Amino acid sequence: MLPLLVVIGIVTWLSIGTDEFARPGNLSNLLAQAMPLLIASIGQMFVIVVAGLDLSVGSVISFSTAILALDAPGYLTFPALFMLAALIGATNGIAVTRLNVHPIIATLAMQYVVLGVTRLIRPVSGGTVPEFVIASVQGSFLGVPMPVFWAITVLAIGWKVLHASRFGLHLFAIGGGMASGQTSAARNFGVPETRIIISAYVASSLFAALAGVFLAGRIVSGDPNVGMLFELNSITAVALGGTQLSGGVGSLQGTAIGAFLLALLSNGMNLANVSPFIQTVVKGGLLLAVVSFQRRRKMGL
């Protein structure tokens, strides 16, 4: 509950303390700022629940903006980038499960590889992204800005997969076994461990690709550096939301709150004219404080 209280506190303070915050324009801007992190964090959470980490998220985000900005029709680049992202995720998952590489090393290696490929495709930012991507991010429907629909959709998908499906239950089962040292407990129940873990990494990459699509729609071009630090920020958001890095414990609403908290923090401090360097300090302090005060071993928040 702590992060939620912090969110409410910041919102109240900003609404009273500044004129700009509560304006519809700023709120819609805030949602759009939060969206790529929210999407990437939901993906990151799949991997963290099975006691893994995905450091390739940032590179995959940059990579998908670069693919979308290629000089090719959108009906080709759009499906292609998701197929490539799935391939990246599957490689991560196979390295972790079959080759027994530590998740940090496996995904760190992938981060370098994908970053290199992205810079080959698009050394500096530029190009244009397909019109339908821009419209789906910057437009509005029935007077409601598109990011609202994005938020509803990704949260619905995340909820369905994590908390209302067999796959989700198996993720928690595997992570719970790992966290308590019974590494084969889930397998003994008949949970197809390897397949589920690989799928978690694929899901993480697909969500990162989706975050890349959203960012491409916002910046209207491809950028090899746009995804930088998303891997660490998404881990921060997941951890703020109460998900245990040892696996098996966490909730989607927690991750959503964590992602919004981070976005809110930078939006609010920008409005309050706080230097970006101080913002980083505050972010780190907040992460440490929130995680130390969280109660352990409970599901959700």
Next chain:
Amino acid sequence: MSTIIEMRGISKSFGPVAALSNVDFRLEPGSIHALMGENGAGKSTLMKILAGVLRPTSGEILLAGKPLSLSSPRDGLDAGISVVFQEQSLLANLTVAENMFLGREPRTRWGGIDYPTMRAKTREALAQLDLDFDPDRQVAELGIAERQFLEIAHGIHANARVMILDEPTAALNAADVDVLNRNIRRLASEGCAIVYVSHRLEEIFELCDTVTVLKDGALVGTRPVSEMNTASLIAMMVGRELSDMFPPRADETGAPMLGIEDMVLQPGAAALNLTVNAGEIVALAGLEGQGQSAIARALVGLHVPVSGHIHLKGQTVPLPLPRESGLLKMHAAGLGFVPEDRKEEGLLLNLSVAQNIALGRFAGVPAVAPASGTRAVVQRMMDAMNIKAAGPRARVGSLSGGNQQKVLFGRALAAEMDVLVIEEPTRGVDVGAKAEIYGLLRDFTAAGGAVLVLSREALELIGLADRIYVIHDNAIAGEIAATEATEHKLLDMALSGGKAENA
């Protein structure tokens, strides 16, 4: 009655150590079959093979006459073989219902998990056991008894035809035992074959109809319980002569080296007192989990007793010791501890023999003091103990069990301790190395040291020790000179908790 399970000629060895050799075991539907034997006789290994956790080195399992190949516990469960092990196998972060259905969850039309059905069926299965707890509770919140019942309910729900209960009453109170026994009888009357592993004789006579006894990994026999009585059952479990692998005992002992005064292991347990003299090997005997290991660990701060004192070479140390620094403090004072599980708790398997031995030398020495003379000490230990390794730089993990155990002793000896507290000195060690280790311990006491040892093997304790304390329910049930002790007497004392005469 037709046989449901037949295990034929089952053998299992872990490396060079044979845990089971050529064991036959048959189960009939509707029968409650007791499996007995001393600690380490191979009961758990046999049951793990039947459950699919371990694979036999040789032998075959027939299910209703057809060969059965088990490569995972899942295969066992699918074949209708369900186990409640002593160690828990539930996932604590999931709910009761999720644990019941994990791996075969009911689905809704849209592919999601059908939680209402899961809850209802979980309630149903628990109701069959006369239990009523919320299917949405997290398993982490359940007590030990509740978890055990949940595992049984899990087996019932999987339509188990064979249910293995490995010491199910060890952690239960009398009321829970009644509930459990009622359910076991009901399951049997419904045609389930039940294997009941227990040390409690009264339970065997009350509940079971057939008993199979194992000894040292071999089958002693299978008899109807109605033909047996307590004496004949104990005789079946013991029945062996002392072998002559033990060195001669000490003629005389010196002054007290280690004393325990009024140690209370757990709230409500009786205070216990014992002494170990110079030149003496004293053993703690008893059934598993009665407190022997807690006594040993309390001496180095790895178990937190309620109260008491230690007397070490005339020096008095109050208990409990600090958890963080207790071990180091006692090391510095001259008391060394050799833990039971050398792989998990004792050795650093990836480091060399030399590093593992040298680790012991630095208790009581400032952390930045120069480490001189290590090479000579290591070489002396390796020669004295006849450690067979490629050299001091060989990785400990590459050594045989016996040599690993010697390295562990070498660490304690290199530190020049006066008192050694040793858990399971020869676990997973072959016969030749056992004799060598016994000899080393005697050499240590002959030079004026004192040893407190505990072991699951009664024979080892009788042969090795000078005096034996029998521990029951966190208290001393009796003390006996090793020359007067027999396996029969020890088992009797351990089972009856000191109510029988202390010979």
